[in-house]
Every structure is written in structure tokens, then in C-alpha cells.
Amino acid sequence: MSHLTPSGDRTASNRGEPPRRVKVGVGDLAVVNDGATLTTSGLGSCVAVALVDPVTDTRGLLHAMLPSADGNASHTPRPAKYVDSGLGTLVDELASAGASPARLEARLVGGAEMLDLTAAVGPRNVDRARECLEDAGIPIVASDVGDAVGRTVRFLSGGDLAVRAADGFERTL
Amino acid sequence: MRVDVRALGACNRLAERGAERAANALGELTGSDLAVEVTGASVATGEDLAEAFSGRESIGVRVGLDGGLEGQAVLAFDAEQIDGLLSVLPGGASMGRSAVTEVGNIALGGFLDGWANYLGRAIDMTPPRYFEADGAAVLPDGALAGDGVFLFESRLDATGTDLDFSIYMLPDSGPFRDLVVGKTATAATVGAEGAGGSAGGANATAVPYESLSTFASLAKRGSANAADNIGMMTGLETTVDVSRLRFVPLADVPSEVGTEPHAGTVFELQGKPSGYLAILFSEESAAAIAEAMLPMEPDQPLGDMAENALCELGNVMTSGFIDGWANVLGTSISHSPPEFVHDIGSATVSPLVASLSRRQDYGFVIDAAIRTEGIQARCDVYALPDERELAAALERLSET
Structure with missing residues (x-):
């Protein structure tokens, strides 16, 4: 799992280069505070939760597969696999990286109903994300969820979330 | 001797950590x-490996291993990417062979440090040897012999630069068997704690070592049957380019499918084992094969007519695939009606992965690339069986 990803000496600001890009895999999360762009691709029924502290530009992105860690007999603890445990971990890591939990705002993407075979997973992921964010007192400022379309997101410095759908439609949340 | 398939999970995590160290270096x-x-452990026969690597040219370094692990490790770049690699290295293209050797040495050292830490024993590396190899000659010595070998592959992605490479490690079977058995005890303990008393416990995934080579035949028989069925249905000569069974973290499967648009069909499997099977084509391949199957050119490349054709094709391929499994395992497996999919590849498989993730973190992925002659069409088959049910089927097989 990625945590605060080290920027080494290659920060964007001091060299005028394009910002560093940090990929977040499925069931994974990452936190940055150096202006890097966080990306995650191929969101189907999974849900992406993007959190930003707009004052410090500390940002985190979670790509969770399943709604809840409860009742799962999985043998490897991997908090980012689940919306609830992943969100808790993400908030903790943001706080460690300099974000104020009270200032966090959320953007929510994904949770599509990709297949009839597994139709319930996407909406349940979205519902769980809304519940957990409400419990944590984090407002959802924008969302692009549901439908039957895959999405790819880029979480940019400043907090904008660029969402590209499989049909080529792009929007910024 | 029994091997817990979860021990493969421990080995895989180790390979993953090793690959991260190599990436950092x-x-x-x-x-x-x-x-x-992606990091995957595969079990394959020499014959399958030779097929899988045919037509590929690689450049890289190999080292011999002694101590904590014995055998050989290889770091390989695709020959086509070598210019990209040299352009980012200090010294540039003028360094050529010595630059590749140095990179290989550093990255393999990083990779093996991860294993050595875990094992608590040093792993000695012989000096790196540079090679340029055609086809399966890239693989560690001994990979093509025998009938069931473990191989660890990692693919790295260089953000901003087009650069990735693979690390292959084929520990000599004797010491590696001991390692797997050693891990069995650890995995069983961890499993029992993590399971919280769930039905089956850790032993539910233990299979006799000898059964592991049966995995390879699952991949092979399934895809060969599927290809035969396409041939019968379309009249086109159809061949299987690649068929391998790998043990990978489920979360890696979507990124392996990639973010390009794909079209195809998805099935739910019922029986022993249950699971999912996805047959995915690139958009161009899907349109080409649908057109070849239809009596007239469709109005739209991937419209309703093409969808029907692809569903029908998916049906015959899937029934071929699971007949192959059922023959190997001696079980009965059925499948749901096809569900047509047309979207970002990784988004299509993510709900399947999510569904299996409730019960397991790792999956057996069968990759089969099936190619039809005469028209440009190629598809990838991702078979994702339930690991406990697969282990149980293999177990029964060894008892008969």
C-alpha cells in the first residue's frame, strides 16, 4: 500500500516541471503534500474518495473495492480494500501529513453498476462512502457516481478532480 | 508433502516487496x-513457457543465487524498449551493455534483499551476466525442464518514461519446496487468526505439491478447448498463443487488464470451482471477429448485431473452457448466460474482483490469448476461480 509518497528532490515547484504523478491501485490509497497529481484508473463498481485540505493542499485518494470490512473472513488486513476502513486510514494519514481533519472536503466518484451479475456492489460502495463521510463530518462537495460506465480520475493540486468516463466524456469536479 | 496455496500468497507478497525495492533502486x-x-507467481510447464515467450526478444542480466535461495534470477527488458532505458541512464546510449548490466545488478540486488530480509538469511549473488535472448531463452536455466515450475514476474511502470521490465526467478525446486513448506506453517497460523474461526480454516486451501502441476494443465486444456470451439463455430483456424495460470493479488487484476476500451462477455461459473470468466477483446478485434461471424456487414461496428455475435462466441468459448476444467478436475461446472461488456477493461473486471475479494486476497488467473487466422482478432481470457473450491477439487483429484 502507498502511504505518504516521498517526493525526493523532484518536486514540481522548484523545477518548473509537470507535477509528479502518483498512481493509486485498486484497494489502495495514497497521500501527497507536494503538489503531485494523484491518479486512479478503471473505476468500475469500485469507489474513489478524494479528500483535500484546501489550506495546505494536502490531498489523499482512496480506491476501495467493497463497502465494509465487517464480516469478511479475508486473511490479509488491507484497510484500503474497504470503503469504511480505507476512509479511516486515509483521514489518519492526511492528518499525519499536515491536513486538518476539520477542513477536509470530499469528492466521490465511481460505484457504477457495471454488470448485472454483480450489480449491487457499486451502489453499496457509494452508500457506505456517504455514510462514513457523514459520520466523519466531512462534506461531499461534488460527486459523479452510478450509471454503468467506467471512469478514470486525476486529483490535481488545488483539489480539482478531473473525471474521464469510458465514453470519452470529461468533467472536472 | 502438502502446500497451502496461501503460502503462495506469502511468496507473492515477498516478490512484490522485492519488486518495489528494485523499482526504488x-x-x-x-x-x-x-x-x-503487477507481481505474479506462475506455475507453468516448460512447454507452456516456451510457447508464451515465442517471438519475444529480451535484453537483460542474469545472476546465480546461493544461500537463502538457490537457483537463478533474471532481469529482462523487452528489446524494443532498450533505447528508452539507455536514454534515461547516466552515460546514455554510449554505455550500452555495461549500463544495462549495472541497472540489472542494482535492481536484482534490491529485489533479493527483500527475500533475504524475510528469510533471515543472506542470499549470495554471482556477478551479473549480460544477455540478449530470443524467446524463452530469457528464462532462468531449468525453467523449460520439468513439469511444474514456479516463476515470479513483476512489471514496473515508469511514470513519465516508457520503461518497464520483468524479473524472473526460478529457485531450484528442492530448496524452494522447503521454503514453501516452511511458509505453510506460518500461513496456516496467520490464516487461523485472521479467519476468526471461519468455516474451512487454513487447511481448506492446502493441496498436495504434486497437484500444483495440474494447475498448468487447467490453463492449457481450457484454452485449447475454447479455441477449438471458435474454430468449429466460425470455420476460422484458431490458435492459443499464451496460456498460463498465475497466482496474483486480486487487486492487481484490473491494472493488468489495462485502461484501454474492451468489448466482450462475462460469465459467472457455478460448480466446483465457482467463479467468473471474462473474455475481452480490444474494440478493433471485437468488431473484426463479430463481422466475420455475421452474414452481412453490421450497421455499427459494435452495435446489437455484433453484441449478439460476441455473446454467442462467448458462450461456445466458455463452455469449451469449463469442459476442459471439468475433464482435468473430474467435477461438473456450469455457466450463466453471457453478459456483454463494452467499457474500460479494468472497470469491467473490477466488480468481479470485488466479488471474489470478500473471500480471498489472491486469485488464480488463467491468461489465454486466442488468435484467429485470416482476420486480426485476439482476445484475453481471465478466469477467476474461487481458491478454496479449486483447492478442494485438486485435493479430491489427488485422492483418486
């Missing part, structure tokens, strides 16, 4: 950001 050397995309 290489990233520091080249000034690029490198990320580990």
Missing part, C-alpha cells in the same frame, strides 16, 4: 518515478 539511478504494476 532503479528510480534513484535513472531519476524516474517507478511503480510496481
Whole structure:
């Protein structure tokens, strides 16, 4: 799992280069505070939760597969696999990286109903994300969820979330 | 001797950590950001490996291993990417062979450190040897002999630069068997704690070592049957290019499918084992094969007519695939009606992965690339069986 990803000496600001890009895999999360762009691709029924502290530009992105860690007999603890445990971990890591939990705002993407075979997973992921964010007192400022379309997101410095759908439609949340 | 298939999970995590170290070492050397995309452990026969690597040219280094692990490790770049690699290295293209050797040495050292830490024993590396190899000659010595070998592959992605490479490690079977058995005890303990008393416990995934080579035949028989069925249905000559069974973290499967648009069909499997099967074509391939199957040119490349054709094709391929499994395992497996999919590849498989993730973190992925002659069409088959049910089927097989 990625945590605060080290920027080494290659920060964007001091060299005028394009910002560093940090990929977040499925069931994974990452936190940055150096202006890097966080990306995650191929969101189907999974849900992406993007959190930003707009004052410090500390940002985190979670790509969770399943709604809840409860009742799962999985043998490897991997908090980012689940919306609830992943969100808790993400908030903790943001706080460690300099974000104020009270200032966090959320953007929510994904949770599509990709297949009839597994139709319930996407909406349940979205519902769980809304519940957990409400419990944590984090407002959802924008969302692009549901439908039957895959999405790819880029979480940019400043907090904008660029969402590209499989049909080529792009929007910024 | 029994092997817990979860022990393969421990080995896989180790390979993943090793690959991360290799990525960091290489990233520091080249000034690029490198990320580990996929790490997989595969079980394959020499014959399958030879087929899988035919037509590929590789450049890289190999080292011999002694101590904590014995055998050989290979770091390989695709020959087509070598210019990209040299352009980011200090010294550039003028360094050529010595630069590749140095990169290989550093990255393999990083990779093996991860294993040595875990094992608590040093692993000695012989000096790196540079090679340029055609086809399966890239693989460690001994990979093509025998009938069931473990191989660890990692693919790295260089953000901003087109650069990725694979690490192959084929520990000599004797010491590696001991390692797997040693891990069995650990995995069983961890499993029992983590399971919280769930039905089956850790032993539910233990299979006799000898059964592991049966995995390879699952991949092979399934895809060969599927290809035969396409041939019968379309009249086109159809061949299987690649068929391998790998043990990978489920979360890596979507990124392996990639973010390009795909079209195809998805099935739910019922029986022993249950699971999912996805047959995915690139958009161009899907349109081409649908057109070849239809009596007239469709109005739209991937419209309703093409969808029907692809569903029908998916049906015959899937029934071929699971007949192959059922023959190997001596079980009965059925499948749901096809569900047509047309979307970002990784988004299509993510709900399947999510569904299996409730019960397991790792999956057996069968990759089969099936190619039809005469028209440009190629598809990938991702078979994702339930690991406990697969282990149980293999167990029964060994008792008969």
C-alpha cells in the first residue's frame, strides 16, 4: 500500500516541471503534500474518495473495492480494500501529513453498476462512502457516481478532480 | 508433502516487496518515478513457457543465487524498449551493455534483499551476466525442464518514461519446496487468526505439491478447448498463443487488464470451482471477429448485431473452457448466460474482483490469448476461480 509518497528532490515547484504523478491501485490509497497529481484508473463498481485540505493542499485518494470490512473472513488486513476502513486510514494519514481533519472536503466518484451479475456492489460502495463521510463530518462537495460506465480520475493540486468516463466524456469536479 | 496455496500468497507478497525495492533502486539511478504494476507467481510447464515467450526478444542480466535461495534470477527488458532505458541512464546510449548490466545488478540486488530480509538469511549473488535472448531463452536455466515450475514476474511502470521490465526467478525446486513448506506453517497460523474461526480454516486451501502441476494443465486444456470451439463455430483456424495460470493479488487484476476500451462477455461459473470468466477483446478485434461471424456487414461496428455475435462466441468459448476444467478436475461446472461488456477493461473486471475479494486476497488467473487466422482478432481470457473450491477439487483429484 502507498502511504505518504516521498517526493525526493523532484518536486514540481522548484523545477518548473509537470507535477509528479502518483498512481493509486485498486484497494489502495495514497497521500501527497507536494503538489503531485494523484491518479486512479478503471473505476468500475469500485469507489474513489478524494479528500483535500484546501489550506495546505494536502490531498489523499482512496480506491476501495467493497463497502465494509465487517464480516469478511479475508486473511490479509488491507484497510484500503474497504470503503469504511480505507476512509479511516486515509483521514489518519492526511492528518499525519499536515491536513486538518476539520477542513477536509470530499469528492466521490465511481460505484457504477457495471454488470448485472454483480450489480449491487457499486451502489453499496457509494452508500457506505456517504455514510462514513457523514459520520466523519466531512462534506461531499461534488460527486459523479452510478450509471454503468467506467471512469478514470486525476486529483490535481488545488483539489480539482478531473473525471474521464469510458465514453470519452470529461468533467472536472 | 502438502502446500497451502496461501503460502503462495506469502511468496507473492515477498516478490512484490522485492519488486518495489528494485523499482526504488532503479528510480534513484535513472531519476524516474517507478511503480510496481503487477507481481505474479506462475506455475507453468516448460512447454507452456516456451510457447508464451515465442517471438519475444529480451535484453537483460542474469545472476546465480546461493544461500537463502538457490537457483537463478533474471532481469529482462523487452528489446524494443532498450533505447528508452539507455536514454534515461547516466552515460546514455554510449554505455550500452555495461549500463544495462549495472541497472540489472542494482535492481536484482534490491529485489533479493527483500527475500533475504524475510528469510533471515543472506542470499549470495554471482556477478551479473549480460544477455540478449530470443524467446524463452530469457528464462532462468531449468525453467523449460520439468513439469511444474514456479516463476515470479513483476512489471514496473515508469511514470513519465516508457520503461518497464520483468524479473524472473526460478529457485531450484528442492530448496524452494522447503521454503514453501516452511511458509505453510506460518500461513496456516496467520490464516487461523485472521479467519476468526471461519468455516474451512487454513487447511481448506492446502493441496498436495504434486497437484500444483495440474494447475498448468487447467490453463492449457481450457484454452485449447475454447479455441477449438471458435474454430468449429466460425470455420476460422484458431490458435492459443499464451496460456498460463498465475497466482496474483486480486487487486492487481484490473491494472493488468489495462485502461484501454474492451468489448466482450462475462460469465459467472457455478460448480466446483465457482467463479467468473471474462473474455475481452480490444474494440478493433471485437468488431473484426463479430463481422466475420455475421452474414452481412453490421450497421455499427459494435452495435446489437455484433453484441449478439460476441455473446454467442462467448458462450461456445466458455463452455469449451469449463469442459476442459471439468475433464482435468473430474467435477461438473456450469455457466450463466453471457453478459456483454463494452467499457474500460479494468472497470469491467473490477466488480468481479470485488466479488471474489470478500473471500480471498489472491486469485488464480488463467491468461489465454486466442488468435484467429485470416482476420486480426485476439482476445484475453481471465478466469477467476474461487481458491478454496479449486483447492478442494485438486485435493479430491489427488485422492483418486
